[in-house]
Amino acid sequence: LFSVKDAKEVKRLIAEYFEGYKMDFQEVPLENSLGRITAKDIFVSEDIPGFDRSTVDGYAVHAKDTFGASEALPAILSLSAEIKVGEDILRELPIGYAAYVPTGGKLPQNADAVVMIEYTDDLGDGFIYMNKSVSAGNNVIYRGDDAKSGDVIIKANTTLKPKDVGALAAAGISSVLVKRRIKAAIISTGDEIAGIEESLSGSKVRDVNSYSINAALLEHSAEPCMYGIVPDSYEKIREVVAHALHDCDLVLISGGSSVGTLDMTCKVIESFGKPGIFVHGIAIKPGKPTIIAKVMGKPVFGLPGHPVSAYFIFKVFVKNVLNVLNGVKEEFESSIKAYTAFNFPSNDGREEYVPVRLERVGSRIIAHPVFAKSGLITTLTTADGYIIISRGDEGVVSGKEVEVIPF
Amino acid sequence: LFSVKDAKEVKRLIAEYFEGYKMDFQEVPLENSLGRITAKDIFVSEDIPGFDRSTVDGYAVHAKDTFGASEALPAILSLSAEIKVGEDILRELPIGYAAYVPTGGKLPQNADAVVMIEYTDDLGDGFIYMNKSVSAGNNVIYRGDDAKSGDVIIKANTTLKPKDVGALAAAGISSVLVKRRIKAAIISTGDEIAGIEESLSGSKVRDVNSYSINAALLEHSAEPCMYGIVPDSYEKIREVVAHALHDCDLVLISGGSSVGTLDMTCKVIESFGKPGIFVHGIAIKPGKPTIIAKVMGKPVFGLPGHPVSAYFIFKVFVKNVLNVLNGVKEEFESSIKAYTAFNFPSNDGREEYVPVRLERVGSRIIAHPVFAKSGLITTLTTADGYIIISRGDEGVVSGKEVEVIPF
Numbered sequence: 133l134f135s136v137k138d139a140k141e142v143k144r145l146i147a148e149y150f151e152g153y154k155m156d157f158q159e160v161p162l163e164n165s166l167g168r169i170t171a172k173d174i175f176v177s178e179d180i181p182g183f184d185r186s187t188v189d190g191y192a193v194h195a196k197d198t199f200g201a202s203e204a205l206p207a208i209l210s211l212s213a214e215i216k217v218g219e220d221i222l223r224e225l226p227i228g229y230a231a232y233v234p235t236g237g238k239l240p241q242n243a244d245a246v247v248m249i250e251y252t253d254d255l256g257d258g259f260i261y262m263n264k265s266v267s268a269g270n271n272v273i274y275r276g277d278d279a280k281s282g283d284v285i286i287k288a289n290t291t292l293k294p295k296d297v298g299a300l301a302a303a304g305i306s307s308v309l310v311k312r313r314i315k316a317a318i319i320s321t322g323d324e325i326a327g328i329e330e331s332l333s334g335s336k337v338r339d340v341n342s343y344s345i346n347a348a349l350l351e352h353s354a355e356p357c358m359y360g361i362v363p364d365s366y367e368k369i370r371e372v373v374a375h376a377l378h379d380c381d382l383v384l385i386s387g388g389s390s391v392g393t394l395d396m397t398c399k400v401i402e403s404f405g406k407p408g409i410f411v412h413g414i415a416i417k418p419g420k421p422t423i424i425a426k427v428m429g430k431p432v433f434g435l436p437g438h439p440v441s442a443y444f445i446f447k448v449f450v451k452n453v454l455n456v457l458n459g460v461k462e463e464f465e466s467s468i469k470a471y472t473a474f475n476f477p478s479n480d481g482r483e484e485y486v487p488v489r490l491e492r493v494g495s496r497i498i499a500h501p502v503f504a505k506s507g508l509i510t511t512l513t514t515a516d517g518y519i520i521i522s523r524g525d526e527g528v529v530s531g532k533e534v535e536v537i538p539f
Numbered sequence: 540l541f542s543v544k545d546a547k548e549v550k551r552l553i554a555e556y557f558e559g560y561k562m563d564f565q566e567v568p569l570e571n572s573l574g575r576i577t578a579k580d581i582f583v584s585e586d587i588p589g590f591d592r593s594t595v596d597g598y599a600v601h602a603k604d605t606f607g608a609s610e611a612l613p614a615i616l617s618l619s620a621e622i623k624v625g626e627d628i629l630r631e632l633p634i635g636y637a638a639y640v641p642t643g644g645k646l647p648q649n650a651d652a653v654v655m656i657e658y659t660d661d662l663g664d665g666f667i668y669m670n671k672s673v674s675a676g677n678n679v680i681y682r683g684d685d686a687k688s689g690d691v692i693i694k695a696n697t698t699l700k701p702k703d704v705g706a707l708a709a710a711g712i713s714s715v716l717v718k719r720r721i722k723a724a725i726i727s728t729g730d731e732i733a734g735i736e737e738s739l740s741g742s743k744v745r746d747v748n749s750y751s752i753n754a755a756l757l758e759h760s761a762e763p764c765m766y767g768i769v770p771d772s773y774e775k776i777r778e779v780v781a782h783a784l785h786d787c788d789l790v791l792i793s794g795g796s797s798v799g800t801l802d803m804t805c806k807v808i809e810s811f812g813k814p815g816i817f818v819h820g821i822a823i824k825p826g827k828p829t830i831i832a833k834v835m836g837k838p839v840f841g842l843p844g845h846p847v848s849a850y851f852i853f854k855v856f857v858k859n860v861l862n863v864l865n866g867v868k869e870e871f872e873s874s875i876k877a878y879t880a881f882n883f884p885s886n887d888g889r890e891e892y893v894p895v896r897l898e899r900v901g902s903r904i905i906a907h908p909v910f911a912k913s914g915l916i917t918t919l920t921t922a923d924g925y926i927i928i929s930r931g932d933e934g935v936v937s938g939k940e941v942e943v944i945p946f
Binding site for chain 1: 573587588701704707713729730735736745746749751754758765771798800850871875876918922942
């Protein structure tokens with residue numbers, strides 16, 4: 133006897149049931165680490181950069197030799213030998229001297245600033261005329277400014293982005309210890325479901341969810357395992373779910389939305405013992421007939437059979453479970469600022485997901501509704517994203533600013 | 540003799556030079572089609588759904604048999620045989636009869652509406668009491684409502700999202716003709732650049748750009764080809780660029796930012812003939828010393844050597860080139876609404892990219908600046924995204940609402 137729960141409560145329960153899930157680790161080469169999640173803090177074992185370097189093309193100097201310099205009264209320094217990028221300069225720069233150094237070049241010993249070449253004149257007389265004064269540190273990155281040996285460069289439980297991969301390269305880290313990808317089973321149930329290559333007959337419909345959920349899992353760096361279509365038989369469904377529970381971290385059962393089919397999915401899930409089902413019905417639209425359970429320590433979803441509903445349940449709750457299993461925080465949600473071109477009635481206490489198509493009109497983006505009878509996945513092809521109308525909302529009035537979450 | 544161009548003009552030139560680039564096609568299985576770009580319009584060859592189906596658990600009826608029905612005065616219909624999901628019903632529903640049909644079930648011939656089970660009573664006397672009237676089409680999806688045979692289900696030049704993959708599955712399309720992935724060469728140049736596994740000595744720095752750009756290319760469904768590190772030699776760089784031009788669609792040369800290194804990259808590019816370089820310097824910060832050329836019909840970039848600059852040039856212009864080569868429109872940019880916790884001075888006529896770290900404070904998200912000396916890639920590890928201060932902006936005042944683009 134379950135009561136329908138709201139989205140916030142469902143997420144709280146997911147955290148309660150699955151926080152601390154143990155994921156194995158694996159070592160991957162840096163070039164394959166995009167989107168993977170770090171297993172442990174990653175430390176730097178060398179200073180970055182390893183030497184004091186110039187950030188501009190110019191002249192390395194002792195800053196105090198330039199004090200008071202101006203275009204009217206330049207500081208005149210003797211020209212020392214030129215420094216090339218990559219060259220290792222061990223000698224000191226004598227007081228009163230300037231040495232040409234390109235962007236990225238190593239400063240000579242004791243030099244503490246660089247004057248940009250734009251502020252200097254070289255008349256070819258062996259002297260350089262500095263038209264501007266600099267302070268110590270100007271146009272210089274000191275050894276270890278970027279990171280010092282022993283610093284943590286990337287924390288544990290970080291999803292690696294290109295910038296992070298770059299930082300690891302800067303630290304000379306060529307392989308990374310990451311969490312294994314989450315293996316997620318997709319099981320499609322129902323006598324009425326036909327494979328995409330079968331010829332359709334009678335009242336059969338295609339297996340949509342196996343493919344859209346497979347793609348959504350790939351998009352979130354999980355490893356989908358398609359278990360195919362299972363007929364409406366308690367024994368057969370139970371057998372496949374048992375296999376999936378053995379091989380995977382997460383089981384997604386996409387079933388019919390009719391009462392009979394739902395009942396069978398519930399029976400199968402409960403047959404594996406405690407704690408079993410802890411969510412049966414969520415106050416969101418579409419997607420109400422959703423089941424979430426903990427079976428053998430793993431999350432099991434009974435997804436709605438309607439493809440659009442199943443997709444939104446994935447975006448909101450399966451993604452949340454993936455984050456919890458991976459031990460990563462939910463990211464800040466990004467969206468497209470748009471203005472609605474429609475009125476939308478207040479909902480009946482359910483959080484509602486409304487697909488929209490976007491159109492640029494002048495400097496504004498206008499959101500048009502893509503009304504779809506539940507289950508009509510092809511109407512979503514014209515949608516760019518969706519808006520969320522929260523439980524308490526009075527509905528949406530035409531012209532209102534809304535945040536559109538892109539598909 | 541080039542003048543520095545602004546971002547808008549650079550994008551206009553990219554479109555002018557590369558629109559209509561020919562990409563080969565390849566057939567991929569539907570389950571591997573996520574993120575790929577359709578080569579041609581995709582047509583449906585069957586009606587979806589293939590039959591009239593119920594969207595609820597209830598009783599299929601002739602709508603006119605329920606006219607005027609209410610709880611006080613129910614319409615009384617004879618019970619016909621139950622219909623199961625997936626069952627093919629060929630017989631007609633006689634006038635005055637109702638047949639139980641589950642969600643997704645096929646309606647009997649001539650039935651034109653379904654009464655939800657909640658609005659009916661079955662007293663076990665062979666009659667069903669309808670407490671509500673329905674109109675034709677209520678709770679029914681008609682054959683072809685989702686898509687009709689011959690309809691275009693996905694247009695050419697569409698980047699496939701999970702919802703699109705689902706729609707193709709619904710149409711029984713098990714493989715998709717897509718454009719080949721764009722092959723992008725990454726060449727790192729400079730005597731001072733060390734591989735990530737080398738031991739560092741003297742004034743060497745690590746090859747960061749090969750890895751961050753490799754990851755950024757993967758994120759955008761391109762196929763990166765790493766050509767490694769090439770020393771500062773005109774002949775050697777020219778040889779590698781020639782190979783890359785032969786094998787790839789796009790060549791990214793990451794070089795030093797010093798004037799001397801830039802000159803050499805330019806000379807190499809120009810040696811391949813017309814039209815050659817058409818952008819030399821962009822009014823954005825960081826990233827000004829950027830070169831874009833058309834060589835043998837293909838785009839060639841001279842990226843800034845500073846990793847942070849190179850990254851932003853990728854996000855803004857290389858991504859733009861990928862879209863143009865692929866023939867896809869730029870997507871609506873999504874962002875995170877935040878409020879700045881800092882003042883930022885007006886820029887000097889250059890579009891400026893400022894990395895920020897986000898923090899949730901109450902119901903607001905606060906953006907803190909992550910100030911980095913140009914080139915310090917590790918400081919980006921703490922950044923969640925960046926804000927763009929456009930050319931004309933007066934700067935940013937603390938507390939201002941800003942759009943943060945996530946990394």
